[in-house]
Amino acid sequence: MAGIVSIFEEDGFSAERLFKQGYSYTYDDVIFLPHYIDFPTDAVKLATKLSRNVELSIPCVSSPMDTVTESSMATAMAAVGGIGIVHYNNTISQQTSFVRNVKSHKIPFSAELIFVAPSDSITSADEFATSPCIFVTETGTQKSKLLGVVSKSDWEAVRDKEARVSSYMTKSPVTLPSSYSFDDVAGYLAAKELNFVPLVSDDDDEIVNLVARSDIERIRGFPKMGLPSLGADGRFLVGAAVGTRESDKERLEHLVKAGINAVILDSSQGNSIYQLEMIKYVKQAYPNLDVIGGNVVTMSQAQNLIQAGVDGLRVGMGSGSICTTQEVCAVGRGQATAVYKVSSVAEKSGIPIIADGGISNSGHIVKALVLGASTVMMGSFLAGSSEAPGNYVNQGDVRVKKYRGMGSLEAMIKGSDQRYLGDTAKLKIAQGVVGAVADKGSIMKFIPYTMHAVKQGFQDLGASSIHSAHDLLRSGTLRLEVRTGAAQAEGGVHGLVSYEKKSF
Numbered sequence: 001m002a003g004i005v006s007i008f009e010e011d012g013f014s015a016e017r018l019f020k021q022g023y024s025y026t027y028d029d030v031i032f033l034p035h036y037i038d039f040p041t042d043a044v045k046l047a048t049k050l051s052r053n054v055e056l057s058i059p060c061v062s063s064p065m066d067t068v069t070e071s072s073m074a075t076a077m078a079a080v081g082g083i084g085i086v087h088y089n090n091t092i093s094q095q096t097s098f099v100r101n102v103k104s105h106k107i108p109f110s111a112e113l114i115f116v117a118p119s120d121s122i123t124s125a126d127e128f129a130t131s132p133c134i135f136v137t138e139t140g141t142q143k144s145k146l147l148g149v150v151s152k153s154d155w156e157a158v159r160d161k162e163a164r165v166s167s168y169m170t171k172s173p174v175t176l177p178s179s180y181s182f183d184d185v186a187g188y189l190a191a192k193e194l195n196f197v198p199l200v201s202d203d204d205d206e207i208v209n210l211v212a213r214s215d216i217e218r219i220r221g222f223p224k225m226g227l228p229s230l231g232a233d234g235r236f237l238v239g240a241a242v243g244t245r246e247s248d249k250e251r252l253e254h255l256v257k258a259g260i261n262a263v264i265l266d267s268s269q270g271n272s273i274y275q276l277e278m279i280k281y282v283k284q285a286y287p288n289l290d291v292i293g294g295n296v297v298t299m300s301q302a303q304n305l306i307q308a309g310v311d312g313l314r315v316g317m318g319s320g321s322i323c324t325t326q327e328v329c330a331v332g333r334g335q336a337t338a339v340y341k342v343s344s345v346a347e348k349s350g351i352p353i354i355a356d357g358g359i360s361n362s363g364h365i366v367k368a369l370v371l372g373a374s375t376v377m378m379g380s381f382l383a384g385s386s387e388a389p390g391n392y393v394n395q396g397d398v399r400v401k402k403y404r405g406m407g408s409l410e411a412m413i414k415g416s417d418q419r420y421l422g423d424t425a426k427l428k429i430a431q432g433v434v435g436a437v438a439d440k441g442s443i444m445k446f447i448p449y450t451m452h453a454v455k456q457g458f459q460d461l462g463a464s465s466i467h468s469a470h471d472l473l474r475s476g477t478l479r480l481e482v483r484t485g486a487a488q489a490e491g492g493v494h495g496l497v498s499y500e501k502k503s504f
């Protein structure tokens with residue numbers, strides 16, 4: 001191979017040369033030249049690091065946005081081997097309860113837990129829309145003693161819909177410990193011919209999950225993935241975002257108690273005195289917690305945060321699908337260039353980087369990883385999934401979910417305005433939009449398929465791991481080019497009267 005490489009070394013550009021030319025390139029601008037295949041697709045390993053001490057089996061991270069990551073997303077992301085970062089556009093108690101919820105699960109969930117008090121009545125079938133049953137507890141909240149359960153069929157059989165639930169609930173329902181594995185729970189439901197079973201936490205008997213027979217079939221139907229992301233205590237890994245205000249120190253204290261495995265300091269421009277001070281504070285107060293700084297897009301921004309002690313860096317400014325930062329502030333960078341440049345610095349200090357924003361297909365993930373990232377962070381790619389917060393609505397013929405920027409007016413009004421209205425700033429300027437994305441089903445189905453597509457890309461490049469891709473990048477063995485507009489059009493579907501694009 002060495003001889004062939006030297007004859008053709010002028011074919012294509014090395015990344016070093018290509019990214020030196022003064023252009024801001026994004027993923028679609030560049031294309032990799034194929035190399036040599038000497039292993040099967042399944043031999044490609046995508047195991048990686050989120051940050052210095054957090055290991056994942058796939059390079060996928062869900063973004064800390066209020067239309068992307070709460071408990072359901074973070075649980076499912078960990079179950080498939082990635083990680084979710086819980087957003088902080090909420091109160092401290094809401095954010096920590098999302099984290100605790102992830103920590104108390106062994107099985108990803110789809111049903112909502114609904115609680116009523118014994119004297120309440122259930123007047124509409126709509127109350128069962130998101131769950132096969134409703135729990136009755138002493139005070140009607142999750143944190144109180146379980147008295148009974150009402151299934152949808154129990155309720156349908158009741159004539160007087162105004163009746164108190166205590167008059168017809170099934171008393172003292174069977175529960176299982178939440179430490180039971182998927183197979184244990186599946187075996188129990190089958191043996192007892194039950195339609196669902198609630199799972200209770202080991203320490204305080206609180207109901208934390210509800211597994212229905214349909215969930216068992218659903219989960220069994222998903223493609224097999226590698227190892228889930230588990231901490232040393234056997235619980236799912238989860239991260240959380242916080243800001244850089246004084247009040248975020250209190251938030252962080254609660255998140256650490258709830259068991260987060262990494263914290264992301266969430267700013268659009270991370271190279272600030274506020275973030276540098278926060279990084280130093282976190283490293284001193286919680287030496288065992290990985291702290292991820294950002295966002296950054298330049299080598300010098302990265303160098304500053306590395307010197308302050310970050311364990312990971314988040315890269316991307318204005319590249320997100322809902323971002324308007326480049327339009328509003330004229331600051332940012334094409335995402336391919338940003339990932340390459342920041343990784344060239346971070347790599348020298350052994351700091352993994354997260355390529356954040358602008359991912360809309362598996363090819364973009366290949367590009368981010370091969371250009372130096374260790375993981376990709378996704379918002380719009382995940383926001384249409386069943387695990388994302390919010391309900392689906394119909395927009396014409398399409399089932400959609402809301403997806404919005406954290407710097408959109410709507411999101412700022414909901415909670416992040418403390419960041420904007422604090423101290424001096426009285427005027428709110430949006431740096432993001434509110435939109436909608438199409439229903440994509442469960443991430444537990446489309447992430448495995450996406451990872452398989454990524455492995456095919458790696459195989460074409462002769463890279464059997466993310467580490468070996470980075471070696472090809474740095475040695476100049478990886479060759480790439482910029483695509484003209486016509487080349488980009490040629491690379492997409494073209495010249496057809498109509499077509500259906502079905503990926504798997």
Ligand SMILES: NC(=O)C1=CN([C@@H]2O[C@H](COP(=O)(O)OP(=O)(O)OC[C@H]3O[C@@H](n4cnc5c(N)ncnc54)[C@H](O)[C@@H]3O)[C@@H](O)[C@H]2O)C=CC1
Pocket residue numbers: 243244245246266267268269272274295316317318319320323325357405406407416419420423431
């Ligand atoms: N990746 C991207 O391209 C972008 C992301 N976003 C997202 O929008 C959200 C908001 O981002 P930002 O506006 O950057 O939030 P931020 O909270 O970091 O900054 C908001 C404002 O508060 C100031 N600030 C922060 N800490 C301070 C302190 N301790 N004392 C005084 N002033 C302080 C900042 O300098 C800035 O002017 C985040 O979720 C972020 O990820 C927003 C724009 C671009």
Ligand SMILES: O=c1[nH]c(=O)c2[nH+]cn([C@@H]3O[C@H](COP(=O)(O)O)[C@@H](O)[C@H]3O)c2[nH]1
Pocket residue numbers: 063064065295316318319320321322323324325326356357358359377378379380381404405406407408431432433
């Ligand atoms: O300019 C911005 N204004 C916003 O309101 C905003 N909200 C999120 N983000 C960033 O976009 C990333 C998600 O991007 P994607 O949807 O392309 O995955 C996220 O991970 C963030 O980095 C924002 N950027």
Ligand SMILES: [K+]
Pocket residue numbers: 318319320321322323324
């Ligand atoms: K954008």
